[in-house]
Amino acid sequence: MQDMRDALPGADVMPVTGLCIVADPSNCPPGHTLIDKTYDRREDADLWKDRFFGRRITRYMCMENSSPTTEKDILVDITVINEKDPVPAGYACQEYTQDTREKAMKKKQLCLRWMNISLTQDAISEIMLMSRGRRTPAGFTLVGELNNLQLCFKMGQISRPSPTETVANSLPPSYMSKPPTYTMDARLNGPPATQLPYGVTPNHSNTTSSTLQRSPPGDRHLLNPLAGIPWQLNPKLTADTSFRNDTITQISFKSYADIENQYSYKFTTEHSAAARMPPELS
Structure with missing residues (x-):
């Protein structure tokens, strides 16, 4: 020591x-x-x-x-x-x-x-x-x-x-032995693909639906489950302009660690004062 x-x-x-x-x-x-x-x-x-x-x-x-x-x-x-x-x-x-x-x-x-x-x-x-x-x-x-x-x-x-050590220590051994791999269909854009039991034909038009074509069970494709779905704002909200000038207040996020560090109080003075009190008063 x-x-x-x-x-x-x-x-x-x-x-x-x-x-x-x-x-x-x-x-x-x-x-x-x-x-x-x-x-x-x-x-x-x-x-x-x-x-x-x-x-x-x-x-x-x-x-x-x-x-x-x-x-x-x-x-x-x-x-x-x-x-x-x-x-x-x-x-x-x-x-x-x-x-x-x-x-x-x-x-x-x-x-x-x-x-x-x-x-x-x-x-x-x-x-x-x-x-x-x-x-x-x-x-x-x-x-x-x-x-x-x-x-x-x-x-x-x-x-x-x-951070690398923190993530590595928190993962089970099965995840550490073999990193995950992903397959991306070259015709599609989006997050990593997932294997689905049906084929998807991407819809490149401005319509609101996608075409899903069934494929035989033995001919499954690796593709994105959200492929072909158009992402657009509801027309009812597009016509409404009343909210465009609204100001959204910024709310700062505080984690548990931030709150603990900001409001932490160790009571060092109180502990020292209590330790000096006579036994009959403690």
Whole structure:
């Protein structure tokens, strides 16, 4: 993690694509990094620190950093709430441990917000735990406290997959093995042709109908299903001139990503203020 913090500002980072809590450090999932030490003092980063009839109960956080893909969401925000508080909209609660399916936190809930890479350019790249009362390092955001440990994360700018990679990853293997081919009748103009069980004689006159000629089933032609159909405005509308001077207001289209980027608010100040409140007021 130290090498990641020493990276140049603005460089592309590996976002967090997985985060879980385990009861046994040896059960850290493959590809994940176990956060078992605090960043400042290198002390035990146990999130529970309790004993039950002589048996020690432990909880450790594990995170996964990997290259962003459209098939795997990335972590964009973390918040810590009290045990009985409702989970914020758009967040998922890390309620149970990954290995034993036991309660993950004591008196607190860890809530995560995941998002597809196509909807954001920023994501959480680093997560660390610090001793209580320590100053948050530059570039990190203080989330809150978990068992007298301060949880902090760092945001980073990620690089999105190219449009070609996005389309390729979204198509089933059957489409990737053999690209589709199309046949165009040289006599016709229009989109790629399709095989139909009848032949079409294009009508080059100004009449309003096309001539479709039946052909034997064994003599099917590859042609366009819309061939021979004239495209023209209804004569009733041609005679009506009342709408020609009307002005149509331009309505700008906004995708979900545009709306998310324009109105996104991370509540960083509120989270920092809430984390500094005394426990009896939280």
